[in-house]
Amino acid sequence: MIKIKNLVKNYQSGANVVHALKGISVDIDSGEFTAIAGPSGSGKTTMLNIIGCIDSLDNGTVLIGDKDIGTMQKLEKSYFRRENLGFIFQSYNLIPVLTAYENVAFPLNLLGLPEKEIKPRVMQILKEVGLEGMEDRIPSKLSGGQQQRVSIARALVKNPQLVLADEPTANLDSNTGREILDLMLEMNRKHKTTFIFSTHDQMVMECAKRLLYLHDGEVIRDERRE
Amino acid sequence: MLFLINLAWKNLTRHKRRTIITSIALAFGLMLFIIMDSLLIGALEQSNINLIDSETGDGKILTPMAFEDLKFMPLSNRVKNPSEIISIVESLGAKASKRVNVSAEMIYTEDYFPKAGATPILLTGVDLESDNNVFKIFNEKSLVDGRFMSKGSDEVVIGSWLAEDIGAKVGSVFTLAVKTAADGDDPGYFQTIDVEVVGIINVSSPMVNRRVVYYPLDMADFNLELNDSVTEVAVRLPLGEKLENFNTKVEELLPEGYEFYTWREIGADYLALTEAKSGGSSIIIFLVIIIALVGITNTMLMTINERQQELGMMRALGMSDSNIRKAFILEAAGIGFIGSVVGVLLGCLLNIPMVNTGINFGPYLRDADMGYRISTYMYGIWNIKTIFSAFFLGLVIPVIVGIYPTKRAIQKSIPDCIYGR
Ligand SMILES: Nc1ncnc2c1ncn2[C@@H]1O[C@H](COP(=O)(O)OP(=O)(O)O)[C@@H](O)[C@H]1O
Ligand SMILES: [Mg+2]
Numbered sequence: 035m036i037k038i039k040n041l042v043k044n045y046q047s048g049a050n051v052v053h054a055l056k057g058i059s060v061d062i063d064s065g066e067f068t069a070i071a072g073p074s075g076s077g078k079t080t081m082l083n084i085i086g087c088i089d090s091l092d093n094g095t096v097l098i099g100d101k102d103i104g105t106m107q108k109l110e111k112s113y114f115r116r117e118n119l120g121f122i123f124q125s126y127n128l129i130p131v132l133t134a135y136e137n138v139a140f141p142l143n144l145l146g147l148p149e150k151e152i153k154p155r156v157m158q159i160l161k162e163v164g165l166e167g168m169e170d171r172i173p174s175k176l177s178g179g180q181q182q183r184v185s186i187a188r189a190l191v192k193n194p195q196l197v198l199a200d201e202p203t204a205n206l207d208s209n210t211g212r213e214i215l216d217l218m219l220e221m222n223r224k225h226k227t228t229f230i231f232s233t234h235d236q237m238v239m240e241c242a243k244r245l246l247y248l249h250d251g252e253v254i255r256d257e258r259r260e
Numbered sequence: 261m262l263f264l265i266n267l268a269w270k271n272l273t274r275h276k277r278r279t280i281i282t283s284i285a286l287a288f289g290l291m292l293f294i295i296m297d298s299l300l301i302g303a304l305e306q307s308n309i310n311l312i313d314s315e316t317g318d319g320k321i322l323t324p325m326a327f328e329d330l331k332f333m334p335l336s337n338r339v340k341n342p343s344e345i346i347s348i349v350e351s352l353g354a355k356a357s358k359r360v361n362v363s364a365e366m367i368y369t370e371d372y373f374p375k376a377g378a379t380p381i382l383l384t385g386v387d388l389e390s391d392n393n394v395f396k397i398f399n400e401k402s403l404v405d406g407r408f409m410s411k412g413s414d415e416v417v418i419g420s421w422l423a424e425d426i427g428a429k430v431g432s433v434f435t436l437a438v439k440t441a442a443d444g445d446d447p448g449y450f451q452t453i454d455v456e457v458v459g460i461i462n463v464s465s466p467m468v469n470r471r472v473v474y475y476p477l478d479m480a481d482f483n484l485e486l487n488d489s490v491t492e493v494a495v496r497l498p499l500g501e502k503l504e505n506f507n508t509k510v511e512e513l514l515p516e517g518y519e520f521y522t523w524r525e526i527g528a529d530y531l532a533l534t535e536a537k538s539g540g541s542s543i544i545i546f547l548v549i550i551i552a553l554v555g556i557t558n559t560m561l562m563t564i565n566e567r568q569q570e571l572g573m574m575r576a577l578g579m580s581d582s583n584i585r586k587a588f589i590l591e592a593a594g595i596g597f598i599g600s601v602v603g604v605l606l607g608c609l610l611n612i613p614m615v616n617t618g619i620n621f622g623p624y625l626r627d628a629d630m631g632y633r634i635s636t637y638m639y640g641i642w643n644i645k646t647i648f649s650a651f652f653l654g655l656v657i658p659v660i661v662g663i664y665p666t667k668r669a670i671q672k673s674i675p676d677c678i679y680g681r
Binding site: 121129131 | 266267273
């Protein structure tokens, strides 16, 4: 499903050039539950951002399905994200003035769906992530774990091909992190959604079915487990 | 679109105090605009009415030469046959009264005044029987002290400000020095008339209060050797009659050498002055725009800066630039809407006493000649057009001003937004 070949990304940082990704090649199949692991600064976020079409690449090709994202224009990328990708971020994840319901409905609003179609889908997914009855709460009235559940619901509500999560558990205690990861796993199993997430947490890595280990912008290990 | 409105509205409630302060600044400006406009236009309308009531009537029949010389008011260029002119005017359903206006010198001594001196005045000979048909001077309301002068006697009524200035009282006697008419070979001469102040009046025109001396017309005629001629026949139109209509009709009937001049033509200098002042409301509009510009730009920039990360997240989710722009414009319009509603409400509320009670500008107008024919109270008016414009401006200004900060919101790359770089 995702074919990455010789992916290079450099950043200009003052007078220096930072080689964030130094020619990464990797294929990820549909339905995989993949963790990108590695120490801070190894290029995890950069890689997720490029796959997620919110950052540009300098060299190489990235195919998602049959789309070559390197050739897409800004607006095309925006449409592509809106229709095909789900995102879970580490922080500033939800719109603080909107309720859980409205946050989850947001991607469907962007797609221009009518409210009568939106409502059952949002209620269904909120139930699946265990937030039944909390639809009307705004994020500040939810715990960190519940907020991340809203994010997961929001990422999944439009049935995307691919969900990208940048350190989704980094701001949570280990128990809650575990629960969130279990929820992601469950969603992956149930909806066959492809998940790619980054982490530098040992416990989280162990849950992954596939582990790409990054170091200084290069994949130094690629493990699959059952 | 509905979810954008919902989002914009909820974002406005995020920093309630900031939203309120920004809208109040706008509201204050709009309120000021409504009030200033009400007072300026009110003053202008009232001033025009007062000019008509106490100085010009709806118009005057003069010789063209006299019209040219209105500033100096010599006695040359007179209306030789006022009764004929008056019957023409009356045949058209209007009312008329004859007057003699002449520049004169008022000379007073220590016998009756605290200090001797001389002062230029405007001597107005009035026909006491018909003056009230055109002007509103000789009524109980305007009389401050004493009584009105009587026909056939050397009595005068003077303006209250003039009386104050020189210390005149009822019973004071002073001398008028007037140049009689230069007619043909006769160069005229200086005539001096001793007169007694029998009354002091205060009318709505500062001009009258400051420098007019009223004298019976028959006495003016006798002392200035006018032989029944006058300097003007003032006209008051019947209610509802249009000046232009009357103008065309009367000019057909008037004998050679006389013309009808409307109060606007006679008061052209005054109108230029006062109408320029009404342009002051455009300065207020400008101020409103500045307040809105600074306040709203600042608020929007603050908002956008602190929502950088959130905006990055929303853009990552596929929210288009145009939707982000719309959301912010709606937010700005929300501030504008609150500001407009509050501003128009406050403006109208404050305008009620302006219209009903007015503001006493007397002490200020007494010392500074602003051209307005108002000597005490200025009243506001209800100007629906201004109230609507204020509302509209309040809505539109924030939207226009909001465009620049909104542009900034989508300039940065998405990762730069999300990671707060
Ligand atoms: N916008 C940027 N400008 C300059 N350097 C950057 C930028 N983004 C990332 N980097 C650098 O690229 C490298 C990889 O960063 P990142 O992908 O964020 O790593 P990780 O997510 O694994 O911590 C780091 O050295 C980081 O400093
Ligand atoms: Mg990172």
